Amino acid sequence: MLKEYKRDTNIGVGLGWIVIALSGYVLRSSAFGGPMVGYVVLLTGVGLFLWGCGQYAQGKGYSPYWGALGLLYLLGLLVLVFMPDRHKDAG
Secondary structure (H helix, E strand, C coil): CCHHHHHHHHHHHHHHHHHHHHHHHHHHCCCCCCHHHHHHHHHHHHHHHHHHHHHHHHHCCCCHHHHHHHHHCHHHHHHHHHCCCCCCCCC
16 A cells, blocks of 8 residues: 555544544434534545545555445445555555
C-alpha cells in the first residue's frame, strides 16, 4: 500500500466507524435533536467510511470506486483487505 494513502485510509475508516457508532446514540436520544440529526450524523459517518475505503483501494493500486464496497460495511472492508496489493514493493 502506498504510504501517502495510509493516513487518509485510517482517518476515513476509523473516524467513519466512530461517527456511525455515535449516530446510533444520537438517533435514540432526544437531547441532540432526535432522529433528523441522527440521520445526518449517520450519513456523515457513512461518507467518511466510504471515502476511507476509496483511499484504501487507491493505495492498493485500484480505482477509488472500489471504495463503494464500503456500502457492504464490514464485509466490503474485508474484501478490500484481501484484494492483492499492486503496490507491494512501493512500500
